[in-house]
Amino acid sequence: MGLFKRTPKEVDKNVKDQDLNIVAQEGEELLNELKNSTKKKDSFFEKVKNGLSKTRKNISGKIDDVISSHRKIDDELFDELEEILITADVGIVSTMKIIENLKERAKNEKITDPHDLKNLLKEEVKNIMLNSVDNNTLELEPSPSLILVVGVNGVGKTTTIGKLAYNLKNSGKSVLLAAGDTFRAAAIDQLMTWGNRANVEVVAHQEGSDPAAVIFDAIKKAKAKNIDVLICDTAGRLHNKSNLMNELNKIFRVVEKEYPEATKEIILILDATTGQNAINQAKVFKEVSNITGVILTKLDGTAKGGIAIALQTELNLPIKLIGVGEGVEDLQPFDLDVFIDSIFE
Ligand SMILES: Nc1nc2c(ncn2[C@@H]2O[C@H](COP(=O)(O)OP(=O)(O)OP(=O)(O)O)[C@@H](O)[C@H]2O)c(=O)[nH]1
Ligand SMILES: [Mg+2]
Structure with missing residues (x-):
């Protein structure tokens, strides 16, 4: 400007x-x-930091307590740190690796004061996350792009699509939404409401119609109108893995065939408050589809934010965005430094 x-x-x-x-x-x-x-910028840091306050208390608060109750560095201290990470949903395999690296560094750097361990631990968590994925950015370039949003019921798919549409539109991109969750009429209405709020058009069919047909029509429209980003909602019924696979595969085939030129993201939405359940959902969705990234929602309501570490390090799924509240401004990019600072300060 x-x-x-x-x-x-x-x-x-x-x-x-x-x-x-x-x-x-x-x-x-x-x-x-x-x-x-x-x-x-300040409000971005503030939002993420505030959103992660329960997780911070759960991780950083407990680490401080354990460290100040030890006068020297010994196995007992490492065991207690290990327990904090495991109970904070960081994941057993990742926790073992983090603690092993921490021990090694403490020894090599001849650290004797327990208080010096916290910073090392923070660095080791950051390193393991950094080394597990290529990057954490939502890939929308080159334009046009298509974001297919998957995930089980109630995790925040439709709300997240609404927030994303609103933010992308505000940043100057043209956006189109596809109401691919045709299971309930209310799901279509909810997306329409978000479409109105974000001033973005929604392609929708009737309740009960074929989701792949909705996405087919939306792709046609996106092409005709030169839309930058097409975001597709889907239904998240997970009661039967082969059903889910059939439904998603049909959608994938349509996307591949009709929109080969689009930059694609298959985004799995996970609700952070569900802890280990979110990890299990991620495993199932990873088996049936080529998930390119995760949006972790509801971090504001939980102390289980450690699952971001497990998802990225044990399942190699990059966290691309995080939800730290219900408002449109509460969907934020996942910035590793800000995340680590927010849970360790
Ligand atoms: N506190 C908080 N609430 C959120 C966040 N993201 C979504 N929600 C809430 O979670 C609830 C469920 O969100 P939906 O978007 O309807 O979830 P969905 O995955 O589309 O659900 P189905 O369509 O039933 O499969 C809503 O009340 C949202 O406002 C978040 O980051 N923080
Ligand atoms: Mg929905």
Whole structure:
């Protein structure tokens, strides 16, 4: 965006009070814009940090307690740290690896004060997460792109699609939604409501119709209207793995055949409050589809945020976005540094 609408030289040529007023006004606009962008950054950190407060208490709070109750570094201390990570849903395999690396580093770096362990532990958690996936960005380039959203009932699929549509639209992209959850009329209505809120069109058929047909029509429309991002909702009935597989496979075939040029994301939505259950869901969905990333919702309501670590390190699923509340601003990109700081401070 052009902040100064004229160059300083042009102003020089024509120094009138009126011009000076305009320059002053434009300078003020620039300042406000800068202030707003800083505020936005601050509010991103704040939102994630606030959202993760229960998890922070569960991990960082307990680590502090254990560390301050030990005068020296010994196996008992490592065992207690291990227990904290396991009970915080970090996952057994990852926890073992983290603690093993921590022991090794403490020995090599000749650490003797238990208080110095916390920072090392924080670094080891970050390292293992960093080394488990290529990156955490939602890939929407090159345009056009298609995001297929999957996950079981109630995890937050439709709400997340609504928030995503709203944010992408606001960032200047054209967005189209496909009501691929045709199981209940209410699911279609809910997506329509979000479409209205985000000012984004929704392609929908009647309740009970074939989801693959809805997505077929949506792809046709996305092509005709040069849409940047098509986001498809799906139903998440998991009572039978082969049913789920059949339904998803039909959708995948339509997407592959009708939209080969699109950049694709298959995003699994998981509800962080369900802890180990979310891990089990991820395993099933990974078996039946090529999940490209996870959006972890409801982190604001749980102390189980450690599952982000297990998902990324044990299932190699990159966390792409996180939900830290019900509002449109509460869907945030997953930034590893911010996440680690938020749970360790
Ligand atoms: N606190 C909180 N609530 C959330 C978040 N994300 C979603 N929700 C809430 O979770 C509930 C279920 O969300 P839906 O979007 O309807 O879930 P769904 O996966 O589409 O559910 P089905 O269509 O029944 O399969 C709603 O009340 C949402 O407001 C979040 O990040 N934080
Ligand atoms: Mg839904």
